[in-house]
Amino acid sequence: MTTQEVAEQLVNYCRQGKFAEATQELYGQNIVSVEPDGAPVKETKGLEAVIAKQQQFNEMVEEIHSMEVSDPIVADKFFSCTMKMDVTFKGAPRINMDEVCLYAVEDGKIVREEFFFTPMPQHA
Template sequence: MTTQEVANTLVAYCKQGKFSEAINELYSNDIVSIEPDGAPTKEVRGLESVLQKTEQFNNMVEEMHGMEISGPLVADKFFTCSMKMDITFKGAPRSTMEEICLYQVENGKIVREEFFFTPMNQGG
């Protein structure tokens, strides 16, 4: 797949809430996933680790009220999109989480993802 095809497919999966399907189909076995300082997990490597991180996030969610995703915007072997989630985490009030997502594609697979957002205060 081209970078544009990978980007379009990822955005389509995300719009349907099919994150695990996207990871299994589109990610390289050697994927590197990076979160900002202050996030529960800063960096993970490998497909299984990314799937575990996704499951950890899902377990923190009490209810997903809605999600918007933009893009994708593609240049060379990179693409970006923004995500906005209306979400209630367990033990926390309903909130809006916004992030910029940047992906790198090699040989038709996502090899790197990096997320830019302001982490919520974990300590209350």
């Protein structure tokens, strides 16, 4: 798949809430996932570790009230999109999350993802 095709497929999966399917189909085995400073985990390496990180996020969510994913912007082997989510996490008030997502593609697979957002304060 081209970078444009990977980008469009990822956005389509995300808009349907099919994050696990997107990861299984579109991510490379050596994926690197980077979160901003202040997030619980800064960097995750490898497909299995990224899947585990996604499962951990899902377990923290009480309800996703709405989600919006922009059309992708593609340049060379990179693409980006924005994701906005109205979500309630377990034991926390309802919040709006807004992030910029940047991806790198090699050989038809996503090999790096980096998310830019303001992390929620972590409570001990």
